[in-house]
Amino acid sequence: MSSNKQELLGTAMPDAAVAEFLRxxxxxxxxxxxxxxxxxxxxxxxxxVSLIERQVALLREHNRKLKRQLQDLVQIARDNDRLxxxxxxxxxxxxxxTSLEEVFIALHDNLRNEFQADAVTLRLLARPLQxxxxxxxxxxxxxxxxxxxxxxxxGTLKGIMNxxxxxxxxxxxxxxxxxxxxxxxDIASAALIPMANPSSADRxxxxxxxxxxxxxxxxxxxxxxxxxxxxxxGELISRAIRPYLS
Numbered sequence: 001m002s003s004n005k006q007e008l009l010g011t012a013m014p015d016a017a018v019a020e021f022l023r024x025x026x027x028x029x030x031x032x033x034x035x036x037x038x039x040x041x042x043x044x045x046x047x048x049v050s051l052i053e054r055q056v057a058l059l060r061e062h063n064r065k066l067k068r069q070l071q072d073l074v075q076i077a078r079d080n081d082r083l084x085x086x087x088x089x090x091x092x093x094x095x096x097x098t099s100l101e102e103v104f105i106a107l108h109d110n111l112r113n114e115f116q117a118d119a120v121t122l123r124l125l126a127r128p129l130q131x132x133x134x135x136x137x138x139x140x141x142x143x144x145x146x147x148x149x150x151x152x153x154x155g156t157l158k159g160i161m162n163x164x165x166x167x168x169x170x171x172x173x174x175x176x177x178x179x180x181x182x183x184x185x186d187i188a189s190a191a192l193i194p195m196a197n198p199s200s201a202d203r204x205x206x207x208x209x210x211x212x213x214x215x216x217x218x219x220x221x222x223x224x225x226x227x228x229x230x231x232x233x234g235e236l237i238s239r240a241i242r243p244y245l246s
Contacts, residue, residue, distance in 0.1 A: 090114065161194050167227075180214050
C-alpha cells in the first residue's frame with residue numbers, strides 16, 4: 001500500500017480532497033445512494049428550518065427504525081430456526097427410546113446440551129408398568145419421582161396442571177424443594193411443563209405429571225417469554241412416556 005493511501009486511512013481526508021474526488025466521480029451518489037441518505041445537506045432558508053430538511057430528517061429516522069425492525073425480525077427467525085432444529089433432535093432421540101429410563105436420559109441429556117438447562121426433573125402421577133421396588137428406587141435416583149395427589153407440595157402445582165399450559169418464572173421455596181431437591185437453592189428460574197394424557201379425550205382429567213426445567217440464571221425463564229415450543233415439548237414428552245406408565 002502506498003504511503004499516500006496509508007495517510008488517508010489514518011487521518012480524515014481534507015475537504016479539498018473530498019471535493020476533488022466528487023468532481024472526478026460525479027456519479028458517486030448514484031452508485032451509492034445509501035451514502036447520500038446519511039449526508040447532511042443544508043438548505044438555505046435563513047433562521048427558519050427548511051421543510052425539505054425536516055422531511056429528509058424524518059425519512060432518515062423512519063429508515064433507521066425500519067432497519068432495526070428488520071434486524072429484529074431476522075434475529076427472531078434465526079432463533080426459531082435453531083429451536084426447530086433442537087426440537088427435531090429431541091424428537092429423534094425420544095423415538096429411539098424403549099423404556100422410561102431411556103426416555104428420561106434422552107430428555108435430560110438433550111435439555112442440558114441443546115437447551116442449556118441446569119436441572120431437569122419429572123414428577124409423574126401415573127406409576128410405571130410392572131416396576132419393582134428396586135426399579136422405582138433407580139428411577140428416583142434419576143430425578144423421576146412419583147407424585148401423590150394429596151401431597152401439600154403437589155397441591156401448589158395444581159393450578160398449573162389444571163390450566164394445562166407451561167409456566168415460566170421464579171418458584172416459591174416449597175415448589176423449589178419439591179421439584180429440585182438438593183439443587184433447589186441454586187435454581188433461580190424455572191419452566192414448568194404439564195404433561196397431559198394423550199390417550200384421554202379430556203386431557204385435564206388424567207394428567208401424567210409435570211416436567212420441571214431449572215436454570216441458575218434468574219432471567220433464563222420469565223413470565224413474559226413465549227411458551228409455544230414448551231407446549232410442543234410437553235406434548236412430545238407425554239407421548240414418549242405414556243406407553244411405559246400404568
